[in-house]
Amino acid sequence: MKNLIILGAGTAGTMMAHHLRKRLSAAEWTITIVDRSENHYYQPGFLFLPFDMIEERAIVKPVRDLLPGDVDFIFAPIERIDAEANRVHLGGRDPIDYDLLVVATGSHIAPDEIEGMNGEGWRREVFDFYTFEGARALRDRLATWAGGKLVVHITEMPIKCPVAPLEFAFLADSFFKKRGIRDRVEITFVTPLSGAFTKPKASRALGHLLADKHIALEADFAVQKVDPERKCLVSWDDREVDYDLLVTTPTNMGSDAMEASGLGDDLNFIPTHKNTLQSIAHENIFVIGDATNLPASKAGSVAHFESETLTENILRFLEGKPLLETFDGHSNCFIESGDGKALLIDFNYEYEPHPGRFPFSWGPMALLKESRLNHWGKLAFRWIYWHILLKARPLPGIPLQKRPPKEDAA
Amino acid sequence: MKTTIAGTEIDVNEEGYLTDASQWNEAIAAAIAAEENVGPLTDAHWKIIQHLREKHAADEQVTIRSLNKSGVAPTKEFYALFPKGPLKKAARIAGVPKPAGCI
Numbered sequence: 199m200k201n202l203i204i205l206g207a208g209t210a211g212t213m214m215a216h217h218l219r220k221r222l223s224a225a226e227w228t229i230t231i232v233d234r235s236e237n238h239y240y241q242p243g244f245l246f247l248p249f250d251m252i253e254e255r256a257i258v259k260p261v262r263d264l265l266p267g268d269v270d271f272i273f274a275p276i277e278r279i280d281a282e283a284n285r286v287h288l289g290g291r292d293p294i295d296y297d298l299l300v301v302a303t304g305s306h307i308a309p310d311e312i313e314g315m316n317g318e319g320w321r322r323e324v325f326d327f328y329t330f331e332g333a334r335a336l337r338d339r340l341a342t343w344a345g346g347k348l349v350v351h352i353t354e355m356p357i358k359c360p361v362a363p364l365e366f367a368f369l370a371d372s373f374f375k376k377r378g379i380r381d382r383v384e385i386t387f388v389t390p391l392s393g394a395f396t397k398p399k400a401s402r403a404l405g406h407l408l409a410d411k412h413i414a415l416e417a418d419f420a421v422q423k424v425d426p427e428r429k430c431l432v433s434w435d436d437r438e439v440d441y442d443l444l445v446t447t448p449t450n451m452g453s454d455a456m457e458a459s460g461l462g463d464d465l466n467f468i469p470t471h472k473n474t475l476q477s478i479a480h481e482n483i484f485v486i487g488d489a490t491n492l493p494a495s496k497a498g499s500v501a502h503f504e505s506e507t508l509t510e511n512i513l514r515f516l517e518g519k520p521l522l523e524t525f526d527g528h529s530n531c532f533i534e535s536g537d538g539k540a541l542l543i544d545f546n547y548e549y550e551p552h553p554g555r556f557p558f559s560w561g562p563m564a565l566l567k568e569s570r571l572n573h574w575g576k577l578a579f580r581w582i583y584w585h586i587l588l589k590a591r592p593l594p595g596i597p598l599q600k601r602p603p604k605e606d607a608a
Numbered sequence: 609m610k611t612t613i614a615g616t617e618i619d620v621n622e623e624g625y626l627t628d629a630s631q632w633n634e635a636i637a638a639a640i641a642a643e644e645n646v647g648p649l650t651d652a653h654w655k656i657i658q659h660l661r662e663k664h665a666a667d668e669q670v671t672i673r674s675l676n677k678s679g680v681a682p683t684k685e686f687y688a689l690f691p692k693g694p695l696k697k698a699a700r701i702a703g704v705p706k707p708a709g710c711i
Binding site: 311354355356360361390391392395396397398400404418420422434435449463464465469472491492493495529531533543545551 | 621622623667668669671672673674677678683684687691692693694695696706707708709710711
């Protein structure tokens with residue numbers, strides 16, 4: 199018997215377990231998946247939880263229930279990969295050996311990276327919404343918050359679901375309007391980038407949204423520290439932004455085990471071939487999802503598109519055939535813009551988000567444009583996630599590679 | 609779109625960033641630096657510019673923090689060399705894309 203090990207049972211790892219179990223002979227291969235959590239969270243729900251737009255029980259399921267029955271699940275922390283010995287060291291258990299390794303260890307927030315962020319104000323006036331605990335604590339705080347200065351902040355790129363902080367600001371505007379206290383809340387969006395929008399087509403189509411919603415912008419803000427006593431963000435060029443409630447997106451980092459294994463870059467993301475998904479350093483290690491260092495978005499849709507290429511490439515690798523270079527950076531995301539509307543974006547390494555229709559030339563979804571249908575699409579996506587996406591079932595009409603925008607299609 | 613900088617015709621996007629890093633040379637860098645009120649370029653500037661070009665060629669992302677952590681450019685020094693938005697200015701001078709989000 200040969201062993202295929204998947205590290206991480208999040209979105210990418212679970213999809214790969216389903217893909218590979220369908221394609222690899224059970225007589226020849228055991229598939230084992232490892233995760234330090236017994237719970238699988240529907241992470242897009244973390245955006246809605248703070249505004250009490252979704253119930254806790256709708257966004258969490260046991261990892262085991264989401265896996266194929268004939269895949270072994272080990273509930274343990276991953277300590278280190280010994281790539282020379284083809285071995286994974288786990289916390290509190292014997293190491294396990296692999297013939298082929300898929301790393302899907304994701305990314306996580308690292309608030310300790312910024313002075314003062316994880317200090318006395320953490321989850322009192324300083325919150326994240328990238329964890330279940332953070333989103334839940336923020337919901338409880340927002341429920342009774344009387345108003346003041348709300349600062350929505352990105353520490354540095356890359357981050358998981360890069361538009362989520364902006365969506366949070368839009369949803370906050372709606373939330374306070376509904377609660378009848380919008381006039382008592384100042385919302386400021388603070389970003390290290392040159393603006394809330396950095397791509398020309400999106401800037402043209404959406405640049406008006408911040409002004410429409412009375413959200414102030416503080417751009418080019420490279421945060422040096424959080425001062426929890428004076429309740430302000432301080433930048434390296436000595437600017438300060440005061441807050442009463444800070445919703446920050448801390449530095450995102452890959453698994454600590456990658457640092458311990460010498461496999462990660464300076465943020466513990468793993469150097470990966472951007473079209474084949476094979477790790478740069480070891481031919482029998484493949485990488486998928488947020489764990490890679492690819493210049494693609496860290497998002498579930500990206501993991502979905504990657505999983506198609508990765509499955510074919512693992513089979514090809516095992517047969518000694520050349521790998522396909524078919525992953526094109528394709529990403530496809532709904533973006534909540536508040537007031538019951540949402541946008542949809544579709545892009546890849548080559549094409550930035552552009553106006554148009556999706557998935558077909560006639561629609562029904564509009565790209566880069568607010569609509570109620572897109573909002574319903576985002577809400578319906580939860581069902582698709584649990585029942586289709588994670589199970590690696592086909593999504594009709596959604597192509598693996600991005601279709602070029604019309605003006606470039608000739 | 610095409611433009612001519614330092615006597616060389618190059619392709620740039622609407623914000624003046626080179627769209628083909630291979631068209632870059634040091635004279636172009638110096639001319640863009642002057643436009644951005646950076647410089648005159650010293651060894652300390654060139655070290656950062658070369659680093660950005662190497663990382664771009666390797667498809668690796670650079671952040672202010674990674675420059676600080678790797679010792680290439682301590683952040684205070686980076687701001688002193690490329691005032692006001694150092695990473696986006698240094699990227700333009702180095703002929704590589706502006707740090708961007710997905711929209």
